[in-house]
Amino acid sequence: MRIALYQPEIAGNVGAILRLAACFSVPVDIIMPTGFAFSDSRLKRAAMDYGAAADVARHANFEAFDALRRSEGRRLILMSSHAAQRLPDVAFRPDDVLMMGSESAGVPDTVRDMADIRVRIPMAPGFRSLNIAVSTGIAVAEALRQTGKFPQ
């Protein structure tokens, strides 16, 4: 399992996701550009000292990330509040990449169309979306649960 962040914009969100990734031993792919500098104190504050333990790869653009993903034979699972398929109905594989869209715009249609599966976390009627770090935690937890990869 890997987490991929498509052009994330908010340092604190990425810090929280790096903390999550370290706690669950899930590597993170960050697709550039980001909306903040990696020296941003808000990233460090949210990641705490766990950030140094996170396995993070930065990719210059989506094409570079996707070429590597394909070479490794991983499925691209796009998390989107607009997707038709519900999280509880998806059968995850241990080598899937869970990709999160940017905070303001999600992902472009060209990227959306390349996903093997598009997945929605069901929400109560009338709500648009969850915070990106919260939705990453929900999706990763379900994928780890299904694949038996939660840490002991």
Ligand SMILES: C[S@@+](CC[C@H](N)C(=O)[O-])C[C@H]1O[C@@H](n2cnc3c(N)ncnc32)[C@H](O)[C@@H]1O
């Ligand atoms: C704040 S949301 C982005 C909202 C953006 N307007 C959009 O249309 O995608 C940031 C990211 O969190 C994830 N996300 C938020 N709510 C979600 C949900 N209910 N189901 C699946 N993913 C969700 C998606 O990856 C989304 O791109």
